[in-house]
Amino acid sequence: MGLARALRAIRMRRRARRLIAGLFADPARLAGTSLRPAHGRRWVYVGHDEEEGRIVRIRFGILRHPRPLRISSACHQVIEYYRYEIETGEIRVERSVRIDRREEGAGGG
Numbered sequence: 001m002g003l004a005r006a007l008r009a010i011r012m013r014r015r016a017r018r019l020i021a022g023l024f025a026d027p028a029r030l031a032g033t034s035l036r037p038a039h040g041r042r043w044v045y046v047g048h049d050e051e052e053g054r055i056v057r058i059r060f061g062i063l064r065h066p067r068p069l070r071i072s073s074a075c076h077q078v079i080e081y082y083r084y085e086i087e088t089g090e091i092r093v094e095r096s097v098r099i100d101r102r103e104e105g106a107g108g109g
Helices: 003-025 037-041
Strands: 045-053 053-063 078-084 091-098
Touching: 003 037, 003 045, 003 053, 003 078, 037 045
Parallel strands: none
Antiparallel strands: 045 053, 053 078, 078 091
């Protein structure tokens, strides 16, 4: 990858990150989703798609339930992967992955 391409990729990732930060800064844009402005401190950039030199879609993840619930000692850590369509403002959960289940702990031994 040439230097110019690498610098362009860095600029586009920064732009995508600013768009995600802007999303969480505006509660009205989160309406109708399970996301809140407080989740803006927990998102992780996953990737983006471009068309004709502009960002059209961004993928990001959020760690859900990072602490045990007050009413239970259970703590189910789930990473939810989202897709944010820039043009329409649509935000969708692409998939959820429960990360607190481990194969090495199975079997009760």
